[in-house]
Structure formats: C-alpha cells, structure tokens
Amino acid sequence: xxxxxxxxxxxxxxxxxxxxxxxxxxxxxxxxxxxxxxxxxxxxxxxxxxxxxxxxxxxxxxxxxxxxxxxxxxxxxxxxxxxxxxxxxxxxxxxxxxxxxxxxxxxxxxxxxxxxxxxxxxxxxxxxxxxxxxxxxxxxxxxxxxxxxxxxxxxxxxxxxxxxxxxxxxxxxxxxxxxxxxxxxxxxxxxxxxxxxxxxxxxxxxxxxxxxxxxxxxxxxxxxxxxxxxxxxxxxxxxxxxxxxxxxxxxxxxxxxxxxxxxxxxxxxxxxxxxxxxxxxxxxxxxxxxxxxxxxxxxxxxxxxxxxxxxxxxxxxxxxxxxxxxxxxxxxxxxxxxxxxxxxxxxxxxxxxxxxxxxxxxxxxxxxxxxxxxxxxxxxxxxxxxxxxxxxxxxxxxxxxxxxxxxxxxxxxxxxxxxxxxxxxxx
Numbered sequence: 001x002x003x004x005x006x007x008x009x010x011x012x013x014x015x016x017x018x019x020x021x022x023x024x025x026x027x028x029x030x031x032x033x034x035x036x037x038x039x040x041x042x043x044x045x046x047x048x049x050x051x052x053x054x055x056x057x058x059x060x061x062x063x064x065x066x067x068x069x070x071x072x073x074x075x076x077x078x079x080x081x082x083x084x085x086x087x088x089x090x091x092x093x094x095x096x097x098x099x100x101x102x103x104x105x106x107x108x109x110x111x112x113x114x115x116x117x118x119x120x121x122x123x124x125x126x127x128x129x130x131x132x133x134x135x136x137x138x139x140x141x142x143x144x145x146x147x148x149x150x151x152x153x154x155x156x157x158x159x160x161x162x163x164x165x166x167x168x169x170x171x172x173x174x175x176x177x178x179x180x181x182x183x184x185x186x187x188x189x190x191x192x193x194x195x196x197x198x199x200x201x202x203x204x205x206x207x208x209x210x211x212x213x214x215x216x217x218x219x220x221x222x223x224x225x226x227x228x229x230x231x232x233x234x235x236x237x238x239x240x241x242x243x244x245x246x247x248x249x250x251x252x253x254x255x256x257x258x259x260x261x262x263x264x265x266x267x268x269x270x271x272x273x274x275x276x277x278x279x280x281x282x283x284x285x286x287x288x289x290x291x292x293x294x295x296x297x298x299x300x301x302x303x304x305x306x307x308x309x310x311x312x313x314x315x316x317x318x319x320x321x322x323x324x325x326x327x328x329x330x331x332x333x334x335x336x337x338x339x340x341x342x343x344x345x346x347x348x349x350x351x352x353x354x355x356x357x358x359x360x361x362x363x364x365x366x367x368x369x370x371x372x373x374x375x376x377x378x379x380x381x382x383x384x385x386x387x388x389x390x391x392x393x394x395x396x397x398x399x400x401x402x403x404x405x406x407x408x409x410x411x412x413x414x415x416x417x418x419x420x421x422x423x424x425x426x427x
Contacts, residue, residue: 028289031285031288031289032285035281035284035288035289036281036282036285038060039060039255039276039281039284039285040275040276040277040281041275042273042275043056044057044275045259045260045273046257046273046275046276047255047256047259048256048257048258048259048260048262048263049232049234049256049310049312049313049314049317049318050084050234050311051232051259053259054234054235054255054256054310055235057255057256058079058235058255058308058310061078061237061284061288061308062077062078062237064288065078065237065239065288065291065306068291068292068295070239070291070295070306071240071241071242072238072239072240073238073239073327073328074236074237074238074327075325075327078237078238078239079235079236079237079238080235080236080237080322080325080327081233081235082233082234082235082310082311082321082325083231083232083234084231084232084234084317085190085229086189086232087189087190087229088113088189088190088227088228088230089189089227089228089230090111090226090227090228091227093224093226094224094226094227095222095223096109096201096221096222096225098211098212098219098220099211099219100220103211104207106187107204107206107207108203108204108206108207108210108211109201109202109203109204110187110202111187111199111200111201111202112158112175112185112187112196112201112202113187113188113191113193114159114191114195114196114200115199115200115225116195116197116198116199116225117195117226117227118198118224118225118226119223120134120171120172120199120221120223121222121223122172122219122220122221123218123219123220123221124136124221125215125216125217125218126215126216126217127215129165129168129170131168131169132169133170133171134170134171134173134174134221135170135172135173135174136173136174136175137161137173137175138176138177138178138179139154139175139176139177139181139183140178140179142154142157143179143181143183144181147181154185158175158200159196162196162197162200163197165198166197171198172198172199172201172221173198173199173200173201174202174203175200175201175202175203176202176205176208176212177208178205178208185202201223201225234256234310234311234317235310236307236308236309236310236321236322237306237307237308238305238308238322238327238328239291239305239306240303240304240305240328241291241294241295241298241303241304241305241306243299243300243301243302243303244300244303245300245301246331247302247303247330247332247333248303248304248305248328248330248333249302249303249304249305249332249333249334250332250334250335250389251287251290251304251305251306251336252306252307252308252309252319252335252337252338252385252386252389253283253284253307253308253309253337253338253385254280254310254312254313254318254319254339255280255284255308255309255310256310256311256312256313256314257274257275257276257279257280257281257313258276258313259273260272260273261274263313263314265313278340279339279340280338280339280340282338282340283337283339283340283341286338287308287338291304291306302333303330305328305330305332307319307322309385312384312385316384316387318385319385319388319389320388322388323392332389334358335386335389337385337389339385339386352365352374352375352376352377354377354386357390
C-alpha cells in the first residue's frame with residue numbers, strides 16, 4: 001500500500017471550489033475511496049495485463065455491474081478475453097554450459113533473436129576454427145575495421161558471416177566484444193527476421209571474462225538453444241445500458257497498470273509493485289460511479305456502452321482488439337475516455353482532449369459550467385484508448401485527464417457532474 005496511501009486516505013479540500021457536500025456526494029466519495037483502495041492494493045500486484053492481479057480487478061468490476069443490474073456486453077458475460085503476444089523466448093529446456101558450468105541467460109549470454117536452434121557439443125578453442133566445432137568472433141574487431149564505412153550494417157554482417165562459417169563447417173557461432181566499440185546487440189523478442197542456419201550466441205562482457213579467460217585454452221561446450229512463442233490472455237470488461245436509442249455513447253477507461261514492470265515499460269528499473277492508483281484506478285472508479293448515475297437516470301437519446309480496457313500500458317492493446325472484434329455493433333455516437341482523473345491542480349489544469357474532433361464540442365462545452373481551470377487540446381491522437389476510436393473515425397469523442405500533484409476525492413463529485421452535463425447536452 002506504499003504508493004496509494006496518499007490517494008486513498010487523504011481528502012484534500014478542493015481549492016477554490018468549496019462546496020457543501022450532500023449525503024449522496026459523501027456516499028460517492030466513500031465508494032470511490034473503496035474502489036481505489038482495492039484496485040490499487042498490493043493484492044492486485046499492479047494489475048499487469050494478463051496477470052492474476054488483472055483478473056482480480058476484472059472480477060471486482062464485473063461484480064459492480066452485476067450488483068447494479070447493468071446488462072453484460074462481452075463475449076463471455078461481461079468479459080472479452082484477448083491474447084497478448086509476448087514474443088519469442090528461450091524454452092525452459094534451453095541451456096548453455098561451459099566446462100560444466102551453467103551460464104545465466106541475459107546476464108552472461110543471449111542468443112541472437114534470429115539465431116538458429118538446436119543442440120550442439122564442442123571442444124573448441126577461440127583461435128582455432130575447426131569443422132563441426134563452435135567458432136568465435138570478436139565484434140570489436142569487426143566494428144573497428146568498418147569505422148570509416150557509414151553504410152556498415154552489423155546485423156547484415158552477422159547474417160553474411162554466419163552463412164560463411166556454416167559453409168566452412170561451424171556447428172555454432174559465439175560472438176563477443178572485448179573492446180570499446182558499441183555493438184547494440186540485444187534480444188528482440190518481436191524479431192521476425194528469418195532464422196539463421198546455426199545457433200548464434202552473444203556473450204556479455206562479464207560472461208566472456210568469466211568463462212573465456214584464455215585464448216589458447218580448449219573449452220568444453222554443451223548447449224541447447226530452442227525458442228517458443230509465448231502468449232498470455234488479458235481481459236476487457238463491457239457493460240451496456242440500453243435505452244432503446246438509435247445511438248450509443250462509449251464511456252471507457254483502462255483497468256490495467258504496470259505490475260512489477262515485467263514488460264519494462266516503466267521509467268525506473270526496480271521490480272516493486274506499480275500500484276496504479278491514479279493510472280488508472282481513478283478513471284476505472286469514476287466510470288463505475290458514472291455507470292451508477294446513468295443506470296439510475298440517463299438521457300434517453302443514447303444508449304451507454306461501458307468499456308474497461310486491459311493492455312493499454314502495452315500500446316492500447318485492449319481497445320484496438322475491441323474495435324477489431326466489437327462485442328456491440330450498434331451505431332457509436334462518440335467516446336468519452338477517462339485516464340488519470342484522480343488529481344487536479346491549477347498549474348496542470350483539467351485537460352479536455354479531442355476538442356477539435358467535432359464541431360459540436362465548442363457549443364457543448366460552452367454550455368457546461370465549471371470553475372475548473374481547463375486546457376483544451378484539439379488533437380484526436382494520444383497515448384490512451386481514445387486514440388484507438390479516433391483512428392476508427394468515431395464522429396466525436398472527448399477525454400478528460402487531470403494530472404496534478406495532490407489527490408482530491410471532491411474532484412470526483414465535480415467530474416461526474418461535468419460528465420452528466422455532457423451526456424445530457426450532447427445528442
């Protein structure tokens with residue numbers, strides 16, 4: 001609970017917007033607190049898409065809509081499962097032993113992502129290239145020789161060199177770099193290049209110095225390099241308020257966050273839980289409460305499709321998948337996206353994006369009274385799920401983002417009242 005105490009336990013008075021809270025307002029604030037406290041708890045382990053924590057978040061959201069009696073609109077009740085491609089990885093049966101000692105993947109060696117596969121055994125010396133044995137090559141020498149060639153492509157050189165040594169009888173190729181030239185060799189799990197004809201392994205400087213400290217010695221090598229293509233399953237949540245209208249409004253927010261940073265999409269490199277209270281337990285909680293209001297009383301000129309997307313942090317995977325495999329095929333009018341709405345300050349303001357995607361927004365927002373300091377962004381693109389809908393030519397949409405320094409639960413009262421005004425004003 002380290003990162004969410006401030007969000008869950010502190011009620012910050014909304015500066016410049018003091019108001020007397022009604023009983024309903026107080027209930028709403030308590031509901032929001034309860035939602036965020038659970039969704040951003042350590043129990044959910046950061047809600048990484050396709051994880052056990054994400055599934056717990058999905059179950060919680062589904063339970064809210066079941067209790068409200070809101071119609072499910074997924075492929076399996078409220079849920080729409082979709083695959084996440086985790087790319088290529090070594091199988092659990094892969095290994096590399098040098099003189100009987102197992103090397104540590106990633107820390108001491110990596111196979112090239114387009115490496116060939118297979119088992120191989122060798123008694124090889126670094127300076128002696130023999131048929132049916134492992135061959136070695138120092139990439140620093142290669143880069144040094146090519147330093148005056150601005151068109152030199154190391155990846156292509158490796159492909160060509162691998163073909164050459166294979167033709168001469170090499171059973172595998174070991175690459176290393178003993179110098180200062182940067183080679184930028186790394187494992188690209190989404191590499192679609194054709195596989196090389198033999199296994200090609202790259203050694204880190206630490207791995208090389210530890211296991212190959214004598215150029216004239218003979219090394220007993222035993223290895224198996226095999227790859228598999230991994231996937232995991234993530235889940236969107238879809239609910240529907242049916243007013244038997246011609247048009248349907250989409251109200252969305254992403255439910256996932258970064259987990260323990262297993263996908264390496266956080267700026268820091270430690271492996272602690274990223275709880276994601278503001279990003280985006282805040283938007284998820286706001287939508288649950290907005291759905292309650294719309295279920296109780298909503299404008300009859302629209303139906304309301306409530307969508308909680310997973311995989312947003314990976315590149316809008318969930319919203320893209322939903323648009324490619326829609327669970328509702330009615331006429332979508334516009335989309336409202338809530339992302340990081342738990343904080344507000346006068347310096348960062350309330351960001352209203354997509355202002356320029358419809359000629360109606362200026363008219364509608366002019367009729368929406370608020371004393372919030374507001375920044376309007378005309379762009380339809382951006383790093384959140386609204387962008388997926390914009391690219392599919394949704395007629396209009398809007399996103400509301402608040403990124404201040406301090407949390408404010410009173411903000412939810414204001415935000416939801418703005419939302420209700422919007423859905424009443426737009427037709």
